[in-house]
Amino acid sequence: MQSSTSDLALGIVDFLQQQIHDGSLPEDDVDSVEVAIQCLSDVFKVDLDRRNTVLGQQSLLSIFQAFEKVRDSRAKAAADTTSTPEPAAAAPAAPTAADKEKAEVLKGEGNRFVAQRDYKAAIDAYTKAIALDPTNKIYYSNRAAAYSSSGQHELAVADAESALAIDVNYAKAYSRLGLAKFALGDAEAAMAAYGKGIEIEGNGGSDFMRRGYETAKARVEEDLESAVPEDTSRAAATTPPAGGAGGFPDLSSLAGMFGGGAGGAGGMDFGSLMNNPQIAQMAQQFMSNPGAMQGLLNNPSVRSMADRFRGGNMPSMQEMMNDPNIANLARSFMGNNEEQ
Numbered sequence: 001m002q003s004s005t006s007d008l009a010l011g012i013v014d015f016l017q018q019q020i021h022d023g024s025l026p027e028d029d030v031d032s033v034e035v036a037i038q039c040l041s042d043v044f045k046v047d048l049d050r051r052n053t054v055l056g057q058q059s060l061l062s063i064f065q066a067f068e069k070v071r072d073s074r075a076k077a078a079a080d081t082t083s084t085p086e087p088a089a090a091a092p093a094a095p096t097a098a099d100k101e102k103a104e105v106l107k108g109e110g111n112r113f114v115a116q117r118d119y120k121a122a123i124d125a126y127t128k129a130i131a132l133d134p135t136n137k138i139y140y141s142n143r144a145a146a147y148s149s150s151g152q153h154e155l156a157v158a159d160a161e162s163a164l165a166i167d168v169n170y171a172k173a174y175s176r177l178g179l180a181k182f183a184l185g186d187a188e189a190a191m192a193a194y195g196k197g198i199e200i201e202g203n204g205g206s207d208f209m210r211r212g213y214e215t216a217k218a219r220v221e222e223d224l225e226s227a228v229p230e231d232t233s234r235a236a237a238t239t240p241p242a243g244g245a246g247g248f249p250d251l252s253s254l255a256g257m258f259g260g261g262a263g264g265a266g267g268m269d270f271g272s273l274m275n276n277p278q279i280a281q282m283a284q285q286f287m288s289n290p291g292a293m294q295g296l297l298n299n300p301s302v303r304s305m306a307d308r309f310r311g312g313n314m315p316s317m318q319e320m321m322n323d324p325n326i327a328n329l330a331r332s333f334m335g336n337n338e339e340q
Contacts, residue, residue, distance in 0.1 A: 009044035011060035013037050014051055018059065095133040103132040107139060110146070111340075119150035137163040137170050138340045144176040148183065156180035160193075171200040171209070172340070178212050187223065191216035 016037050019025050025033060040046060055063075095103070110125035126143035133139065144159035160177035163170055174197030182190035194213035198205030205213070 006044050006046060007050075007054045009040050010046045010048070010051060010054055011063070013040050013046050013048070014055060015060040018061075095135065099132040100136075103129040103136065103139065106132070107142065110142060114142075114146055114149070117149075119146045122146040123150070135166060137166040137173065140166070141170070141173045141176055142340065144173070144180065148176065148180050153180040153183045157184070169200050171197045174200065175209055175212060178209075178216065182212070182216055182219070187216045187219035191220055 016033050020030055020033060041048075106125045106129035110122040110129065113119070113122035113125060123143055123146045126139050126146060129136070129139045130143070140159045140163040144156040144163065147153070147156035147159060157177060157180045160173045160180060163173035164177070167173075174193045178190040178193035178197065181187075181193055191213060194205075194209055194216055197209045198213060201209060204210065
């Protein structure tokens with residue numbers, strides 16, 4: 001033990017002497033280190049003549065550095081063997097045949113709730129179907145339609161995009177996306193969505209998709225025109241033909257039937273109605289079919305409802321849409337966009 005202690009002290013003395021010879025120490029500290037060398041040598045009986053026998057070609061510093069490398073490598077090896085790697089996220093299990101069958105039943109329930117205009121129940125049914133089979137694009141698309149019908153257009157956008165994430169060529173999801181974007185005031189995005197749907201459908205697209213595209217396009221053009229100051233000559237050159245603002249047809253005869261225009265005697269605000277994307281698409285249909293307005297005015301259900309307006313017995317919008325004659329009339333102008 002005494003020999004080992006003396007040899008270690010020899011290594012320390014050798015290290016301190018090397019620091020002095022290398023000039024590594026500040027000049028003011030050299031005297032103190034020399035005193036330390038003398039003290040260590042005296043206390044531990046250091047024999048500097050044994051330096052090569054004890055250390056050979058190494059030094060105390062090199063021995064310590066080698067020790068550090070061995071220590072660090074051992075610590076790393078111990079950490080590798082004791083640490084538990086994070087488990088990889090398990091891939092979602094594919095829906096079973098039973099799950100898909102239950103999901104289809106729920107989808108059917110959702111479609112029936114939509115037909116009854118119970119959108120909250122429809123959304124709940126579609127959500128349960130998605131939980132059973134999250135790979136079915138139709139469930140997301142149908143729920144998007146229910147969200148839009150209940151005024152939750154942001155959620156409708158999210159669901160339409162989820163359906164497209166499953167199938168980027170799913171045309172109906174583009175119609176859902178277009179309708180929701182239009183309702184949120186982003187006519188340009190709505191126009192792009194409808195345009196993509198038309199491209200996928202081919203042959204010029206369905207009537208519903210084309211009407212949605214034209215409605216969004218008219219709104220984009222209206223926004224562009226309102227953003228550009230008009231001079232007198234430009235205003236004269238671009239004066240639209242008789243019709244409503246923003247390229248929509250003149251609904252004055254329909255307003256007159258109900259007893260007034262915006263906020264008129266009948267209480268029907270046609271300006272607000274035109275901000276509804278579905279009503280806007282109906283108006284677009286009037287533009288493309290000049291005889292459609294006359295057909296609407298001659299419809300007995302509409303005339304009966306107008307008589308109620310003029311008599312001061314104004315039905316609510318919900319009551320109007322619950323009238324199967326009025327609802328069927330609206331769907332005839334809206335085109336076929338039912339759930340699948």
